[in-house]
Amino acid sequence: MTEVGPPESDPEALLQVRDLCKYFDNESGLFAGVQFDDEFPYVSRSTSDVRAVDGVSFDIKEGETLGLVGESGCGKSTLARTVLRLLEPTSGSVYFQGEDLAELSGEPLRRMRKDMQMIFQDPQSSLDPRMKVGPIVEEPMKAHDMLDEEGREARAKELLEKVGLDPQHYNRYPHAFSGGQRQRVNLARALSVNPDFIVCDEPVSALDVSIQAQVLNTMEELQEEFDLTYLFIAHDLSVIRHISDRVAVMYLGNIVELADKEELFENPKHPYTRALLDAIPVPDPRNGGRKALLSGDVPSPIDPPSGCRFRTRCPEVIQPDEYDMTEDAWRNVVEFQRAVERRAFEETDPDTLRSRYFGNAVPSGDAGTLLDEALGHIERDEWDDAEQILSERFADQSVCATTTPAYEVPSDLTDGRHYSACHLRRDEALASAVDEPAVDDAARSGAGATEADD
Numbered sequence: 008m009t010e011v012g013p014p015e016s017d018p019e020a021l022l023q024v025r026d027l028c029k030y031f032d033n034e035s036g037l038f039a040g041v042q043f044d045d046e047f048p049y050v051s052r053s054t055s056d057v058r059a060v061d062g063v064s065f066d067i068k069e070g071e072t073l074g075l076v077g078e079s080g081c082g083k084s085t086l087a088r089t090v091l092r093l094l095e096p097t098s099g100s101v102y103f104q105g106e107d108l109a110e111l112s113g114e115p116l117r118r119m120r121k122d123m124q125m126i127f128q129d130p131q132s133s134l135d136p137r138m139k140v141g142p143i144v145e146e147p148m149k150a151h152d153m154l155d156e157e158g159r160e161a162r163a164k165e166l167l168e169k170v171g172l173d174p175q176h177y178n179r180y181p182h183a184f185s186g187g188q189r190q191r192v193n194l195a196r197a198l199s200v201n202p203d204f205i206v207c208d209e210p211v212s213a214l215d216v217s218i219q220a221q222v223l224n225t226m227e228e229l230q231e232e233f234d235l236t237y238l239f240i241a242h243d244l245s246v247i248r249h250i251s252d253r254v255a256v257m258y259l260g261n262i263v264e265l266a267d268k269e270e271l272f273e274n275p276k277h278p279y280t281r282a283l284l285d286a287i288p289v290p291d292p293r294n295g296g297r298k299a300l301l302s303g304d305v306p307s308p309i310d311p312p313s314g315c316r317f318r319t320r321c322p323e324v325i326q327p328d329e330y331d332m333t334e335d336a337w338r339n340v341v342e343f344q345r346a347v348e349r350r351a352f353e354e355t356d357p358d359t360l361r362s363r364y365f366g367n368a369v370p371s372g373d374a375g376t377l378l379d380e381a382l383g384h385i386e387r388d389e390w391d392d393a394e395q396i397l398s399e400r401f402a403d404q405s406v407c408a409t410t411t412p413a414y415e416v417p418s419d420l421t422d423g424r425h426y427s428a429c430h431l432r433r434d435e436a437l438a439s440a441v442d443e444p445a446v447d448d449a450a451r452s453g454a455g456a457t458e459a460d461d
């Protein structure tokens with residue numbers, strides 16, 4: 008396990024998450040996923056764990072909204088549930104108001120949970136259709152023995168009004184409300200126990216765009232009025248931009264970038280963040296609606312890439328030190344290696360492949376010899392051998408594969424900190440650490456980078 012989140016912790020933060028991991032066993036059965044070794048103790052770690060959250064660290068300050076964004080399946084919901092200890096962490100720690108949640112159980116944990124509420128994506132299924140909305144809002148108060156019956160009803164009505172609903176609708180059933188209104192009922196329910204912190208897991212994703220902004224505005228007003236702190240999860244960057252103070256970008260179980268909102272959107276430092284921003288739909292249809300999308304699939308969280316998780320799709324993966332290819336020749340090698348790995352073509356003739364993939368720049372020297380060997384294997388239909396040469400001698404030799412990146416870089420647009428898990432930022436991180444030697448240990452010693460351990 009390797010810590011790959013922002014390294015420093017703010018002791019004043021409301022929530023401190025440190026090196027948090029949540030792995031799921033992907034198989035069932037007595038010996039499923041267990042590897043047998045020749046030596047005692049004979050059994051080592053599970054080989055089929057889904058590493059949904061793998062070494063995540065961040066803080067959330069009181070009163071702020073941290074946006075958490077990433078593609079479907081990157082681990083956002085698992086992270087949220089593990090932070091709230093609805094899921095037991097595999098390792099790592101979560102401190103809330105200075106208390107280690109792992110140390111709590113029974114009544115103290117229950118009390119702490121009152122201060123940490125969650126709102127889910129689907130307002131339809133999170134409301135019991137057989138219950139009227141008044142009692143739905145009162146339910147958490149009842150569970151925590153808050154107020155008497157009359158007091159709870161009065162508070163429920165007051166909260167319905169605060170979230171923008173008619174308190175007269177206390178006796179209506181959820182089906183009588185629209186999607187946006189149902190999400191407002193969820194908000195009222197979460198607020199009923201007077202929490203400090205709310206995890207909002209895609210709360211507006213199921214709503215029409217026109218309704219989304221209204222619900223987001225209400226959430227901002229409530230934050231102000233009730234001194235709330237939000238962890239706000241969304242895959243939609245425009246929603247994240249609307250509501251967040253700071254933004255964390257997640258990819259395959261890791262946080263790859265974290266910065267103030269303005270800094271992140273205007274000055275993204277991680278190629279994955281840039282790719283996400285480039286994929287935002289462009290309103291002008293003459294631009295084709297969307298700009299470049301990421302190529303390739305997200306790798307499996309069961310066997311994630313070593314080093315930087317994004318390296319197998321990264322357009323800017325770094326050339327191994329041992330070669331001295333031109334920028335174009337290296338890009339061509341990367342593209343060819345990925346095409347061979349995906350078996351993206353059937354052509355086997357070396358000259359045709361050379362002109363198709365290396366028209367503008369062919370590697371020379373040792374790299375050229377290796378490429379010739381790989382092309383020879385393809386000509387003989389030995390695809391696995393070609394793939395092995397290209398992966399082992401090129402992709403796996405990159406610093407992006409051998410070392411896990413974790414850098415603190417200067418924030419150009421705001422006073423906040425800017426974390427970027429990308430080796431392209433190493434020099435920047437080191438230079439800023441030299442300017443301000445006391446700032447951060449993580450930006451030294453390979454700027455927090457660690458040898459890949461997988």
Ligand SMILES: Nc1ncnc2c1ncn2[C@@H]1O[C@H](COP(=O)(O)OP(=O)(O)OP(=O)(O)O)[C@@H](O)[C@H]1O
Nearest residue numbers: 031033057059078079080081082083084085086308
């Ligand atoms: N109970 C589970 N058992 C095994 N794997 C799981 C379990 N829950 C989640 N996963 C896997 O963990 C990874 C992260 O899932 P998670 O739902 O946290 O992602 P997400 O970013 O919230 O996605 P989405 O936006 O689609 O909800 C995925 O590969 C998912 O298949």
